[in-house]
Amino acid sequence: MSDNEPTLAQLGEFGVIDAINAGRHQPDAVALGPGDDAAVITAADGRTVVSTDMLVQDRHFRLDWSTAHDIGRKAIAQNAADVEAMGATPTAFVVAFGAPPDTAVAAAQALSDGLWDEARRCGAGIAGGDLVSAPLWVVSVTVLGDLGGRAPVRRDGAQPGDTVAVAGDLGRSGAGYALWLNGIREPTALRAQHLVPKPPYGQGRVAADAGATSMTDVSDGLLADLGHIAAASGVVIDLSREALGADHDALSGAAVATGVDAWEWVFGGGEDHALVATFPGAVPRGWRVIGRVLDGRAAVYVDGESWSGNAGWQSY
Amino acid sequence: MSDNEPTLAQLGEFGVIDAINAGRHQPDAVALGPGDDAAVITAADGRTVVSTDMLVQDRHFRLDWSTAHDIGRKAIAQNAADVEAMGATPTAFVVAFGAPPDTAVAAAQALSDGLWDEARRCGAGIAGGDLVSAPLWVVSVTVLGDLGGRAPVRRDGAQPGDTVAVAGDLGRSGAGYALWLNGIREPTALRAQHLVPKPPYGQGRVAADAGATSMTDVSDGLLADLGHIAAASGVVIDLSREALGADHDALSGAAVATGVDAWEWVFGGGEDHALVATFPGAVPRGWRVIGRVLDGRAAVYVDGESWSGNAGWQSY
Numbered sequence: 255m256s257d258n259e260p261t262l263a264q265l266g267e268f269g270v271i272d273a274i275n276a277g278r279h280q281p282d283a284v285a286l287g288p289g290d291d292a293a294v295i296t297a298a299d300g301r302t303v304v305s306t307d308m309l310v311q312d313r314h315f316r317l318d319w320s321t322a323h324d325i326g327r328k329a330i331a332q333n334a335a336d337v338e339a340m341g342a343t344p345t346a347f348v349v350a351f352g353a354p355p356d357t358a359v360a361a362a363q364a365l366s367d368g369l370w371d372e373a374r375r376c377g378a379g380i381a382g383g384d385l386v387s388a389p390l391w392v393v394s395v396t397v398l399g400d401l402g403g404r405a406p407v408r409r410d411g412a413q414p415g416d417t418v419a420v421a422g423d424l425g426r427s428g429a430g431y432a433l434w435l436n437g438i439r440e441p442t443a444l445r446a447q448h449l450v451p452k453p454p455y456g457q458g459r460v461a462a463d464a465g466a467t468s469m470t471d472v473s474d475g476l477l478a479d480l481g482h483i484a485a486a487s488g489v490v491i492d493l494s495r496e497a498l499g500a501d502h503d504a505l506s507g508a509a510v511a512t513g514v515d516a517w518e519w520v521f522g523g524g525e526d527h528a529l530v531a532t533f534p535g536a537v538p539r540g541w542r543v544i545g546r547v548l549d550g551r552a553a554v555y556v557d558g559e560s561w562s563g564n565a566g567w568q569s570y
Numbered sequence: 571m572s573d574n575e576p577t578l579a580q581l582g583e584f585g586v587i588d589a590i591n592a593g594r595h596q597p598d599a600v601a602l603g604p605g606d607d608a609a610v611i612t613a614a615d616g617r618t619v620v621s622t623d624m625l626v627q628d629r630h631f632r633l634d635w636s637t638a639h640d641i642g643r644k645a646i647a648q649n650a651a652d653v654e655a656m657g658a659t660p661t662a663f664v665v666a667f668g669a670p671p672d673t674a675v676a677a678a679q680a681l682s683d684g685l686w687d688e689a690r691r692c693g694a695g696i697a698g699g700d701l702v703s704a705p706l707w708v709v710s711v712t713v714l715g716d717l718g719g720r721a722p723v724r725r726d727g728a729q730p731g732d733t734v735a736v737a738g739d740l741g742r743s744g745a746g747y748a749l750w751l752n753g754i755r756e757p758t759a760l761r762a763q764h765l766v767p768k769p770p771y772g773q774g775r776v777a778a779d780a781g782a783t784s785m786t787d788v789s790d791g792l793l794a795d796l797g798h799i800a801a802a803s804g805v806v807i808d809l810s811r812e813a814l815g816a817d818h819d820a821l822s823g824a825a826v827a828t829g830v831d832a833w834e835w836v837f838g839g840g841e842d843h844a845l846v847a848t849f850p851g852a853v854p855r856g857w858r859v860i861g862r863v864l865d866g867r868a869a870v871y872v873d874g875e876s877w878s879g880n881a882g883w884q885s886y
Contacts, residue, residue: 285617289802290724291655291786292621292715301601302618304697305608306712308666310704339607350624350710381620388626394666394710396622399608408606470607486605 263355274366283345293381303399305336311391326368335471335527337399341407341462346381352388411467412487416532418545422454428523429508464538469531493545579671590682599661609697619715621652627707642684651787651843653715657723657778662697668704727783728803732848734861738770744839745824780854785847809861
C-alpha cells in the first residue's frame with residue numbers, strides 16, 4: 255500500500271465505521287441500522303432465521319487471489335445461502351471484521367462495498383458490525399432471514415419416492431480453485447466463481463412454496479451435503495450421473511487443463527452454494543432433477559453405487 | 571496439553587459440534603436449534619434486536635490469564651449487554667469459533683460450557699455456530715434479543731433535565747486488568763471481574779419500562795460511552811464525583827497496590843458492561859443516580875469540568 259494511504263489505526267474505529275456506513279440504503283426490514291448498541295430487524299411472523307460463518311485469511315480466502323470486494327461478496331453469499339436453504343429470505347447481515355492496524359482504510363471500504371453489493375443482490379442490508387484489531391483478516395458474518403409465514407425446510411424431511419433436485423451451479427468453485435492453484439488463467443468464469451459463489455437467490459423460497467421436504471446448500475460438496483439430508487432423514491439418496499452430465503461438461507475445459515476428473519468437482523466440490531432439495535411432486539422452475547430418494551440405510555449413491563472420489567471439504 | 575488428549579483436527583468439525591451440543595437445553599425462544607443450515611428464533615412482536623462482537627486472542631483475552639470457560643462467559647456477557655442497552659432481553663446467540671487444529675477438544679468444550687453458563691444467566695441459549703481452523707483463537711458472537719413490544723431505547727433521546735443513572739459495576743475490569751498486568755494476586759474479585767464482566771441482566775428492560783430516554787452499556791469507559799449519548803442527543807452530561815464515591819472506594823485497594831488513581835478506572839475503564847441511561851423522572855430500583863443532562867454543546871463533564879485522565883479503550 256502507498257505510504258500516504260490512511261490506515262485503520264490512523265482513522266480509528268469510529269472514523270472507519272462512519273466512512274463505510276456513509277450513504278448506505280437499508281431495506282425496509284432494517285428498522286434500526288448501524289450507530290447504536292444494536293440493530294433492529296423485522297420479521298412479521300415473529301420468527302427470525304439466523305446462521306453464522308467465519309472466514310479466515312489463508313484458510314477461506316487468499317489476499318493474493320481475492321480482492322477485498324470479492325471477500326465481502328463471498329462472505330455474504332455463503333451466509334445468505336444458509337438462509338435460502340431453510341426456505342427463507344435474507345433480510346439483514348451483521349459483520350465482524352478483524353484486520354491488522356496497518357490495513358488501508360480503502361481495503362475496509364472495498365470489503366464493505368462487496369458486502370453491500372452482494373447483500374443488495376439478495377434484497378438485504380448490512381445492519382451492524384464490529385471492527386477489531388487482529389494479526390490477519392477474519393470476516394465473521396451472521397445472517398438474519400424471514401420465513402414469511404412458511405415452515406422452515408429442514409434436512410430431516412426427505413421421504414422415499416421424493417425427487418432430488420438442484421438449483422444453481424455445481425463444481426465451479428472446485429474447478430476454479432484447481433485453476434488458481436495451478437496458475438491456469440482460463441476459463442476466467444470458473445476462476446471468478448471460486449472467489450465469489452453465485453447462490454440461486456430466491457430459489458429457497460420457491461422450493462418451500464413447492465413443498466420441498468428437505469433442503470440444504472452445497473457448501474462442503476454435493477455428496478457430503480446430501481449425506482446430511484440422508485442421515486437426518488434416514489433415507490438413501492441415489493444420484494444419476496446422466497442427469498448431472500451438463501454440470502460435468504461445463505467443467506471439461508478445466509478438467510483437461512488440470513488433469514482432474516470433472517466428476518470430482520461435481521460430486522466433491524464445495525463452496526458453490528447451490529441449493530439441493532427433495533420434492534414429493536413436480537420440481538419447480540429453476541430446479542433440475544438429479545436423483546431420487548429411496549428406502550434403506552442412510553447413504554448417498556451415484557447410479558446405485560458408492561462414489562470413491564473426493565469426500566468434500568474438511569474444516570480441519 | 572497431554573499427547574493423549576483428542577484435538578479438534580482428530581475429532582473433526584462435526585464430531586466436535588456434536589460433542590459440544592450434547593445435552594443442551596434450549597429456551598422456548600429457540601424454535602429450531604443447532605443441526606440444520608440455520609436456526610429459528612422467535613420474537614412475538616416481529617422485531618429482533620441484533621448485535622455482534624469479535625474477540626481476538628491477545629487483543630481481547632489472553633490464554634494465560636483466562637480459562638476457555640472465562641472466554642466463553644465474557645463473549646456472551648459483552649454481547650448480551652448490547653441487547654440489554656436497547657431495553658431488550660437476549661434470546662439466543664450464535665457463535666463462530668476459530669482455533670488451531672491442535673487445540674484440545676476439551677478446550678472447545680470448556681469454551682462452550684462458558685458460553686452456555688453465561689447464556690443461561692440471561693435466559694438465552696446458544697442456537698448455532700461455526701467452527702473453523704485459524705492460527706489463533708477468535709470468538710465471534712452475535713446476539714439476538716426480544717423487545718417484548720417496547721420501543722428500542724436509543725442513544726439519541728437524552729433531554730436536558732433528565733437524570734443520568736447507572737446499573738452494575740464501574741471500573742472493576744480496569745482495576746482488575748492493572749492487577750493482572752502487575753502480577754498482583756489480590757483482590758481476587760477484581761481480577762475475576764476483568765476476565766468475566768457482570769452485566770446487570772434484566773435492568774435494560776427495567777430501564778425501558780421506567781421510560782429511559784437513552785441508554786448504552788459501558789464497554790469503552792464511562793466518559794467515552796456517555797460521550798456517544800451526548801453526541802447523539804446533542805446534550806451535555808454532567809457527572810457527580812460525589813455520587814460515584816462508592817465506585818471509587820471499591821477500587822481503593824487495587825489503587826494503592828498499583829499506584830493508579832482509582833478515578834481513572836471509574837471514568838475511563840471499559841469492559842464492565844454496566845448499563846448507563848437517562849431518565850426523565852424517578853430512577854427505577856437497581857439504578858443509582860450519577861449525574862444529570864444539561865443543555866449545551868455535546869460534551870461529558872465531571873462536576874462541570876472536563877476530565878483530563880484516561881480517554882478509554884481504543885480499538886486500534
